[in-house]
Amino acid sequence: MSPQLIIFFLLAALAVAGALSLILARHPIRSALSLIVVMVALAGLYLLLGAEFVAAVQIIVYAGAIMVLFIFVIMLLNAGEEERTNLSRIATMAGLPLAVALGGFIAAAIARAPLLPPSSAAAPFGAASTKSLATLLFRDFVFPFELTSFLILVAILGALVLAQRES
Amino acid sequence: MSAFLLTALVKSVLLLIIVLTILAYLSWFERKVIAHIQSRWGPYRVGPHGLLQPLADGLKFLFKEDPTPAGADRLVYFLAPFLALTLAVTSIAVIPFGPEPIRLFGHETHLGIADLNIGLLVLFAITALGVYGIALAGWSSNSKYSLLGGLRSSAQMISYELALTLSVVGVLLLAGSFSLRDIIAAQDGRTAWGFLPRWNVIAAPFPQLLGFFCYFVAAVAETNRAPFDLPEAESELVAGFHTEYASFKFAMFFMGEYANMFTVSCLATIMFFGGWISPFAQTPLWAWTHFLPTAVFAALGLYLVWDGIRYETLLGKIVLPALGLILCALAALFALFPGANFFVQGPFWFLLKVLVFLFIYVWVRGTLPRFRYDQLMAVGWKLLLPVSIANVVLTSFAILMWGAR
Numbered sequence: 001m002s003p004q005l006i007i008f009f010l011l012a013a014l015a016v017a018g019a020l021s022l023i024l025a026r027h028p029i030r031s032a033l034s035l036i037v038v039m040v041a042l043a044g045l046y047l048l049l050g051a052e053f054v055a056a057v058q059i060i061v062y063a064g065a066i067m068v069l070f071i072f073v074i075m076l077l078n079a080g081e082e083e084r085t086n087l088s089r090i091a092t093m094a095g096l097p098l099a100v101a102l103g104g105f106i107a108a109a110i111a112r113a114p115l116l117p118p119s120s121a122a123a124p125f126g127a128a129s130t131k132s133l134a135t136l137l138f139r140d141f142v143f144p145f146e147l148t149s150f151l152i153l154v155a156i157l158g159a160l161v162l163a164q165r166e167s
Numbered sequence: 168m169s170a171f172l173l174t175a176l177v178k179s180v181l182l183l184i185i186v187l188t189i190l191a192y193l194s195w196f197e198r199k200v201i202a203h204i205q206s207r208w209g210p211y212r213v214g215p216h217g218l219l220q221p222l223a224d225g226l227k228f229l230f231k232e233d234p235t236p237a238g239a240d241r242l243v244y245f246l247a248p249f250l251a252l253t254l255a256v257t258s259i260a261v262i263p264f265g266p267e268p269i270r271l272f273g274h275e276t277h278l279g280i281a282d283l284n285i286g287l288l289v290l291f292a293i294t295a296l297g298v299y300g301i302a303l304a305g306w307s308s309n310s311k312y313s314l315l316g317g318l319r320s321s322a323q324m325i326s327y328e329l330a331l332t333l334s335v336v337g338v339l340l341l342a343g344s345f346s347l348r349d350i351i352a353a354q355d356g357r358t359a360w361g362f363l364p365r366w367n368v369i370a371a372p373f374p375q376l377l378g379f380f381c382y383f384v385a386a387v388a389e390t391n392r393a394p395f396d397l398p399e400a401e402s403e404l405v406a407g408f409h410t411e412y413a414s415f416k417f418a419m420f421f422m423g424e425y426a427n428m429f430t431v432s433c434l435a436t437i438m439f440f441g442g443w444i445s446p447f448a449q450t451p452l453w454a455w456t457h458f459l460p461t462a463v464f465a466a467l468g469l470y471l472v473w474d475g476i477r478y479e480t481l482l483g484k485i486v487l488p489a490l491g492l493i494l495c496a497l498a499a500l501f502a503l504f505p506g507a508n509f510f511v512q513g514p515f516w517f518l519l520k521v522l523v524f525l526f527i528y529v530w531v532r533g534t535l536p537r538f539r540y541d542q543l544m545a546v547g548w549k550l551l552l553p554v555s556i557a558n559v560v561l562t563s564f565a566i567l568m569w570g571a572r
Contacts, residue, residue: 033303
């Protein structure tokens with residue numbers, strides 16, 4: 001097994017373990033911490049693909065900013081352990097077969113998908129990946145990119161308006 | 168592959184030893200400078216001039232009782248100091264300390280562990296994770312003071328991270344690279360008049376003075392240092408997020424804070440003050456500046472010998488002249504071997520600039536009173552963020568009009 005493959009399986013196992021712990025943990029902070037583990041493991045997988053910029057931004061934005069906000073809110077509300085209700089028990093009962101079914105669907109889809117030659121997946125990345133990403137974002141897809149930033153601006157304004165109406 | 172791994176391992180261990188020593192003596196440096204600012208002597212009992220104080224502190228940290236507060240979330244409570252220290256120390260691995268490769272046993276290797284072409288982004292990613300150490304310490308301790316400290320710290324770090332990241336965009340535009348080596352290389356040379364170095368802080372076409380101001384203020388806030396040390400404000404929160412931590416876990420937070428100070432100072436040097444580039448021109452007229460490291464080491468060594476002979480205690484009479492003689496021997500080494508002198512230029516200027524920033528850190532702490540919490544938020548969002556955005560706009564406009572350089 002090549003070192004890349006070993007690292008891939010380690011990171012994948014870490015991501016899956018983090019995701020499982022995210023669902024199984026009873027305390028919101030533990031769940032949030034597990035989600036951070038998943039994010040960091042994903043960033044490691046991006047690095048393995050040669051997408052350095054995406055990996056760094058994954059950590060800066062998701063693990064560094066969004067999850068800090070999550071943890072901030074959990075701390076601010078001082079949320080305790082989640083309680084078991086009738087509804088959550090029903091959700092567990094119904095969820096298990098659904099999870100198995102979803103896993104089956106995904107496995108079937110992967111089995112039917114044509115195998116890509118490994119070189120084509122790694123082609124757009126490499127040493128100049130940041131530059132090629134910038135070219136894509138700011139030249140080829142500049143209109144959708146700017147539209148997305150407009151969307152985010154609208155969302156911020158909406159949040160402000162809602163917060164103002166409360167007080 | 169294995170040779171690469173081996174060199175990386177050896178360099179990591181060496182750097183860890185050196186950096187941890189530097190961090191220990193940074194606490195001595197801070198206490199001495201603060202003391203002299205306040206007309207005191209500072210530590211001077213343990214060893215000559217208190218030089219063994221960090222060692223005594225370390226031993227004390229090791230042997231203190233280490234209680235866990237009742238009702239603490241044990242796993243997170245143990246995890247938090249590890250996060251704080253490891254992340255802070257890891258970020259130092261990205262920093263390059265000198266331009267010249269070092270040759271040993273047929274291997275050639277650069278100063279610094281990892282030379283990444285997204286070095287700056289990796290640094291910011293590690294810094295961004297650093298907040299968890301503090302936030303989780305505050306939450307897991309099951310104490311109201313800790314919780315308030317952790318809350319304040321996470322809010323403060325989210326607010327100042329924006330300004331911190333935006334303030335270096337101007338430098339990135341000028342250098343056109345995320346690699347710290349490339350950023351330094353882009354600052355080599357002289358400005359139009361020839362007597363000033365072309366460091367980013369004064370570089371054409373748009374000097375990054377605003378960017379540097381925003382960077383340094385935001386960096387002091389990010390490292391939770393005075394006047395932004397609200398998360399551990401002792402007058403209101405006992406000790407903030409580390410109230411419930413004792414013994415070596417407290418020491419880990421302490422070292423993590425100093426490691427962050429060191430990283431931030433290194434980054435300020437690299438981004439705005441030309442890294443290892445000498446402030447003097449590289450013309451024959453200025454060739455004598457190559458012997459400045461020799462002169463500084465020799466002067467420092469001779470002063471230590473002179474001071475040591477007059478010192479009261481016997482230990483001081485032995486240790487201080489010995490230290491001085493080591494420094495003099497180093498100076499002689501640089502003077503006699505041109506290769507050694509050539510090699511030491513980069514690290515000398517780099518560490519000198521870092522030392523200046525560390526001194527400013529301590530100076531600010533000794534001078535300014537702590538901000539109020541609403542003032543802190545106002546400075547972050549209403550002053551630093553708009554100014555750093557304006558810096559980005561103006562820099563890109565200047566580059567568009569007159570080109571980068």
